[in-house]
Amino acid sequence: MTAWRLCENELKKLPDNNKFTHMYCDRFGSTLVVDAKFFRIKGLPYGYGLLWGVDYFKHDIPVAIIASSERYQAWAKYFSYHRIISNHPELLVCDDNVNIKMAARDKFPEVHIQTCTNHFKEVIRRNLKVRSDDTYKSFMKCINDAFKEKRTDADMFKRMRILWKVYEGDPVCESVLVNIQRYYHELTGYRGFKGAPTTTNIIEGFNSHLQSRLQSLRSFESVQHAQLWINGYILKRRFTKYTDCKGKFKHLNGKRGVDMTKKQRVVLPSYFS
Structure with missing residues (x-):
């Protein structure tokens, strides 16, 4: 056998x-x-x-x-x-x-x-091609920092407003920021669940x-x-x-x-x- x-x-x-x-x-x-x-x-x-x-x-x-x-x-x-x-x-x-x-x-x-914030950031990373192009590396770093830890709405919105002012007029960055706003509810779905993962x-x-x-x-x-x-x-x-x-x-x-x-x-x- x-x-x-x-x-x-x-x-x-x-x-x-x-x-x-x-x-x-x-x-x-x-x-x-x-x-x-x-x-x-x-x-x-x-x-x-x-x-x-x-x-x-x-x-x-x-x-x-x-x-x-x-x-x-x-x-x-x-x-x-x-x-x-x-x-x-x-x-x-x-x-x-x-x-x-x-x-x-x-x-x-x-x-x-x-x-999953990691998957969400990876999609942004690929779209910006930051691994092969330096154009949006500083912008991507700001996005990474924003999702590095759980934040209050006030803190997150403040960060997004600053990014909007800095990159206003750049359609690529504006599109990313609009998409974050669109998905914001699902990116903070952990709210109300103590110890829940992101x-x-x-x-x-x-x-x-x-x-x-x-x-x-x-x-x-x-x-x-x-x-x-x-x-x-x-x-x-x-x-x-x-x-x-x-x-x-x-x-x-x-x-x-x-x-x-x-x-x-x-x-x-x-x-x-």
């Missing part, structure tokens, strides 16, 4: 991650950070994506699905699972993907959206960890194989104790993500020795 066949047999013994959550977990946090991570399927010209999210304050992964794209329908399906497990996030942190935002608002009309850094870290595992695989033989492997990977992560959490998450060291969301007085099954 091949190594993959042995692995496949063990993976098939594991429960579906989403069904496991529905059965054993109900203590979810207020903030969900989501993203998609794409991977290769052998013989397909395009990749498939893992649509998943991290419960920010609990560091658990309650729901994940495999989809062929990040279309609205795929994200709507993802958020539907959150409704099934009775997880209604109050704050959603994501990149500036309209499909994510539309699907989330459809399933959770009251949800607040926090657009970036998707936590899920990006999870993506990086997953990528380090995927590199050795190169590609999956089929979508079914990908679903099996990724389901096992996610469950293993949920059942692995955290050891290097820092700052406000230091208290999570020695705990598993699933310990933080499991139902009260429920004994979790053991899947990994």
Whole structure:
């Protein structure tokens, strides 16, 4: 029997991650950070994506699905699972993907959206071509400084007014400043949620960890194989104790993500020795 066949047999013994959550977990946090991570399927010209999210304050992964794209329908399906497990996030942190935002608002009309400030700045950075052209480097530095930390409206508006006066008449800079004003509500969606993030850094870290595992695989033989492997990977992560959490998450060291969301007085099954 091949190594993959042995692995496949063990993976098939594991429960579906989403069904496991529905059965054993109900203590979810207020903030969900989501993203998609794409991977290769052998013989397909395009990749498939893992649509998943991290419960920010609990560091658990309650729901994940495999989809062929990040279309609205795929994200709507993802958020539907959150409704099934009775997880209604109050704050959603994501990149500036309209499909994510539309699907989330459809399933959770009251949800607040926090657009990742890192992604938002990166779009500006690319449009200004500051990595290859010095023309707008000083302007970009001011934008970076403005979003370096959480600021009051008064502080932010003061900074934007100064920038407008300095760069008035430059259509490129004016366009950036107008766009910031247009997105301002989503760039400050964290307001009212103590300790909430302004970036998707936590899920990006999870993506990086997953990528380090995927590199050795190169590609999956089929979508079914990908679903099996990724389901096992996610469950293993949920059942692995955290050891290097820092700052406000230091208290999570020695705990598993699933310990933080499991139902009260429920004994979790053991899947990994």
